[in-house]
Amino acid sequence: MTMHLNDVTLTYPDGDGRLTALDHVTVHAEPGALTAVVGPSGSGKSSLLAVAATLITPDSGQVLLDGTDLVGLSRAQRTSVRRKRIGIVFQSANLLASLTALEQLTVMAHLAGGVTTAAGERAAELLDAVGLAARADRRPHQLSGGQRQRVTIARGLMNDPSVLLVDEPTSALDTERGAAILDLLRRLTTERDLATIVVTHDRDHLAHADQVVEITDGRARVLAAA
Numbered sequence: 001m002t003m004h005l006n007d008v009t010l011t012y013p014d015g016d017g018r019l020t021a022l023d024h025v026t027v028h029a030e031p032g033a034l035t036a037v038v039g040p041s042g043s044g045k046s047s048l049l050a051v052a053a054t055l056i057t058p059d060s061g062q063v064l065l066d067g068t069d070l071v072g073l074s075r076a077q078r079t080s081v082r083r084k085r086i087g088i089v090f091q092s093a094n095l096l097a098s099l100t101a102l103e104q105l106t107v108m109a110h111l112a113g114g115v116t117t118a119a120g121e122r123a124a125e126l127l128d129a130v131g132l133a134a135r136a137d138r139r140p141h142q143l144s145g146g147q148r149q150r151v152t153i154a155r156g157l158m159n160d161p162s163v164l165l166v167d168e169p170t171s172a173l174d175t176e177r178g179a180a181i182l183d184l185l186r187r188l189t190t191e192r193d194l195a196t197i198v199v200t201h202d203r204d205h206l207a208h209a210d211q212v213v214e215i216t217d218g219r220a221r222v223l224a225a226a
């Protein structure tokens with residue numbers, strides 16, 4: 001599925017006025033393509049991901065998922081689309097200290113009343129896909145930073161999304177491990193035909209991207225496209 005942000009403007013309350021976080025931003029994310037979003041601190045990168053995730057409603061513009069504008073949907077409809085179609089790997093999405101890697105993925109099924117065989121199998125398959133099959137029983141403190149990040153990526157894929165949104169996946173990692181995470185996102189994007197958007201401040205990782213979008217003061221510019 002394609003995710004098209006069309007002419008999106010987002011403002012936040014700021015004292016007596018409004019602060020423009022996104023200023024007529026247009027970004028097209030295609031299936032099987034990795035879009036990297038770069039830009040200085042405070043430029044609007046996280047705001048863009050939050051709008052794409054339907055967590056924030058923009059002041060104007062469209063968020064089109066295969067042509068359907070998510071902005072016009074009710075809150076319940078947006079939640080449903082998010083659960084079914086959008087995988088979210090955000091910085092704040094920390095792992096739960098007491099759960100194993102496998103349980104981090106099946107926890108939603110736990111909360112919903114029990115882990116089905118299908119959820120358990122899917123979790124195991126995803127841990128394998130991110131290279132952690134042998135560590136499914138480990139808790140977060142028994143994993144490295146890179147391995148923890150892999151668990152959060154696998155968790156973001158549990159609902160078999162069409163769109164994968166990832167915020168700063170390498171911020172806690174050294175260059176080599178950061179590059180390995182981008183390699184993984186690149187591979188998953190291709191194999192699972194995901195429309196992936198990754199926010200990164202690390203320009204070393206841009207070689208993995210099909211498209212690079214630079215945001216400055218809320219304005220977006222496409223730097224390169226495959």
Ligand SMILES: Nc1ncnc2c1ncn2[C@@H]1O[C@H](COP(=O)(O)OP(=O)(O)OP(=O)(O)O)[C@@H](O)[C@H]1O
Pocket residue numbers: 012013019020021039040041042043044045046047048
């Ligand atoms: N909830 C909010 N209320 C008011 N202003 C906000 C809010 N969230 C973000 N902003 C402002 O909107 C602008 C864009 O913020 P955003 O978090 O999108 O930037 P960013 O590029 O992700 O920054 P960083 O790289 O530091 O995470 C900033 O000026 C920020 O201060």
